[in-house]
Amino acid sequence: MRIAVCIKQVPDVEERLEIADDGKWLDENEMKFVINESDQYALEEGLALAEKTGGEVVVLSLGPDRVQDALRKALALGASRAVHLADDAFDGGDAHATARALAAAIGREEFDLVLTGAQSDDAGYGSTGSMVAGMLGWPHAWLVMGFEVEDGGGSAKVTREMESGMNELFRVALPAVIEVQAGLNHPRYASLKGIMQAKRKPIDRPAPADLGLTGEDVGAAGSRLEILDVAFPESGAGAQLIEGDPAVAARTLIEKLRTEARVL
Amino acid sequence: MSKKIWIVLQQREGKLHRMSREAIAAGQQLASALGGTASAVLLSSDGAVAGDVLAYQLDEVLTASDAALADYTPGGYVGALGPAIGAEAPDYVLFPHTYQSVDYVPRLAQETGAALVPEAVSFEVSGEEVIWKRPVLTGKLQARVRVKGGGTVLATIQSGAFPADSAAAGSTQARSLTVGELVVDREILGVEQAGEDEVDLTKADIIVGVGRGVGGPEKLGPVEELARLIGGDIGASRPVIDNGWLPRDRQIGSSGQTVAPKLYLAVGISGAIQHQVGMKGSSCVVAINKDKTAPIFNIAKYGVIGDLHEIVPAINEVLAESQD
Numbered sequence A: 001m002r003i004a005v006c007i008k009q010v011p012d013v014e015e016r017l018e019i020a021d022d023g024k025w026l027d028e029n030e031m032k033f034v035i036n037e038s039d040q041y042a043l044e045e046g047l048a049l050a051e052k053t054g055g056e057v058v059v060l061s062l063g064p065d066r067v068q069d070a071l072r073k074a075l076a077l078g079a080s081r082a083v084h085l086a087d088d089a090f091d092g093g094d095a096h097a098t099a100r101a102l103a104a105a106i107g108r109e110e111f112d113l114v115l116t117g118a119q120s121d122d123a124g125y126g127s128t129g130s131m132v133a134g135m136l137g138w139p140h141a142w143l144v145m146g147f148e149v150e151d152g153g154g155s156a157k158v159t160r161e162m163e164s165g166m167n168e169l170f171r172v173a174l175p176a177v178i179e180v181q182a183g184l185n186h187p188r189y190a191s192l193k194g195i196m197q198a199k200r201k202p203i204d205r206p207a208p209a210d211l212g213l214t215g216e217d218v219g220a221a222g223s224r225l226e227i228l229d230v231a232f233p234e235s236g237a238g239a240q241l242i243e244g245d246p247a248v249a250a251r252t253l254i255e256k257l258r259t260e261a262r263v264l
Numbered sequence B: 001m002s003k004k005i006w007i008v009l010q011q012r013e014g015k016l017h018r019m020s021r022e023a024i025a026a027g028q029q030l031a032s033a034l035g036g037t038a039s040a041v042l043l044s045s046d047g048a049v050a051g052d053v054l055a056y057q058l059d060e061v062l063t064a065s066d067a068a069l070a071d072y073t074p075g076g077y078v079g080a081l082g083p084a085i086g087a088e089a090p091d092y093v094l095f096p097h098t099y100q101s102v103d104y105v106p107r108l109a110q111e112t113g114a115a116l117v118p119e120a121v122s123f124e125v126s127g128e129e130v131i132w133k134r135p136v137l138t139g140k141l142q143a144r145v146r147v148k149g150g151g152t153v154l155a156t157i158q159s160g161a162f163p164a165d166s167a168a169a170g171s172t173q174a175r176s177l178t179v180g181e182l183v184v185d186r187e188i189l190g191v192e193q194a195g196e197d198e199v200d201l202t203k204a205d206i207i208v209g210v211g212r213g214v215g216g217p218e219k220l221g222p223v224e225e226l227a228r229l230i231g232g233d234i235g236a237s238r239p240v241i242d243n244g245w246l247p248r249d250r251q252i253g254s255s256g257q258t259v260a261p262k263l264y265l266a267v268g269i270s271g272a273i274q275h276q277v278g279m280k281g282s283s284c285v286v287a288i289n290k291d292k293t294a295p296i297f298n299i300a301k302y303g304v305i306g307d308l309h310e311i312v313p314a315i316n317e318v319l320a321e322s323q324d
């Protein structure tokens, strides 16, 4: 099968999370970036399926130059080539604008399946994959915890997560966009050989015009949402904070749980 | 101009999803802030109005019915709602931010050309403009966003943002919407339990919730010791399960179990909304986290700030003392 996997590079906010001076987004200086969590699972799903069916995986990512690292990593894991939507015009897009660019890049080729993550860990729209499907005129399924290709590639049996520990089962026709939820497989690690090979694998960098789009269709200009500012969530309606020496803090906490909250 | 607000309710076999009522509250508040009317929309096979929807203060209850809507499918739902939105041009259409809505609402936005605000937690109205707040970075920050361009705006309303009991009661009438030919794009095969539910955390008195901050399966020892000393059960956030550090039946949150112990110790858990919905009913939440800005502190009664690898062993020592 010919499989496209959309991966987004997102900031790793574990060590450092600071808001930029203009207040509109993170201060990305000195920030580490990683492949979005659910996209790592989407990629693994695609690689395993391509191996099984003797096909190939093409990875696509929209974002600035730094995104090359994420694409190289995917190539090292086994993708055969990459499409990097790196033009400045693609920058700052919401789900609509990003989906338009991805759908146009996907539409230039013939794919049997498109895989995306369910949700990005930064913007968190949970929408891009479904919108890509709409633009391609394909069925989609969001929050997929498993799927099996059936019928010689004509359809897939999909397991989709519902709330409270239930799953929903259904069949969709292929080609489709499958938006996978984290946890459905065990992503592989890159081998040294894979890393060496990745250096020679091609990364195509089309501009909007190469996709039949203009700068007005994509990026901030093509978006319906504009972020005015970001802020830390309003802090606790009265969490009592205990700081300082761990031994003292531990004693204070247990004392409070016993005598104040009376839960121990 | 009076604004027209629709609230698309989620129901299954005549029972409203609990978040549907929260969406009604949000829609009523938006209507009163903007000056306009709020109407509910229900999709079903037979046009029956689920639950007590007619007993809310709503302009109308709009029903879209068709045999193809018996089971939820994105094709059916987008096919029923898209033309109705086109014909009646509501200014805002709100949905509960459920796993079902997120499956089809982006597609509805794309196909109707409407703007989409996913996962709204609040709004402010200035003049005619609505500024929405929504979580980003899995809730570690909140963004204020505005919509550019005209036309219908769709928004999904996150759980807990608008309390269901703030929805105003009243009485209203049903009207049916015209539904055209629907194309069902999924062959429904059924539902199943996600995993064998061996551990029931719903009755636990004390739960120690393990988060990604614990750092790896080899570092679980002190947390498990804490659970033992305090007489509690171990629960976990999703990444802990996804990474295979603990089995899936320990997961707490929107995809896992909903718990309400008298004491919940969140250890290395940031407190994303999907986790919070599963544990915010706990009587007393304690958060142990090195990041003072983590959203878990918004629902915690006590917070210990610092490295859990130092704090948890220190707590264990205090607990062990009183056991001797």
Ligand SMILES: Cc1cc2nc3c(=O)[nH]c(=O)nc-3n(C[C@H](O)[C@H](O)[C@H](O)COP(=O)(O)OP(=O)(O)OC[C@H]3O[C@@H](n4cnc5c(N)ncnc54)[C@H](O)[C@@H]3O)c2cc1C
Pocket (backbone or CB within 6 Å): A118, A119, A143, B138, B210, B211, B212, B213, B214, B236, B237, B238, B239, B240, B251, B252, B253, B254, B255, B256, B267, B268, B269, B270, B271, B272, B273, B274, B275, B278, B288, B289, B290, B291, B294, B306, B307, B308, B309
């Ligand atoms: C559709 C959907 C469904 C989901 N369902 C669920 C669900 O059911 N349950 C669920 O939990 N999540 C769910 N999630 C995921 C959720 O959005 C969050 O990503 C997740 O809850 C984060 O888990 P965490 O808090 O353990 O990890 P993180 O957000 O990575 O937080 C780790 C925390 O540990 C702290 N920390 C790190 N090191 C230390 C240290 N040494 N000492 C002290 N503190 C430390 C950090 O400051 C941070 O606050 C779902 C997501 C989606 C999109």
Ligand SMILES: Nc1ncnc2c1ncn2[C@@H]1O[C@H](COP(=O)(O)O)[C@@H](O)[C@H]1O
Pocket (backbone or CB within 6 Å): A006, A007, A008, A009, A036, A038, A039, A060, A061, A062, A063, A095, A098, A115, A116, A117, A118, A119, A120, A121, A123, A124, A125, A126, A127, A128, A129
């Ligand atoms: N800039 C991007 N480049 C590649 N894929 C993306 C991009 N943005 C979103 N996606 C894909 O769409 C999914 C959902 O993202 P979102 O709609 O932002 O929550 C992600 O998990 C990715 O698979």
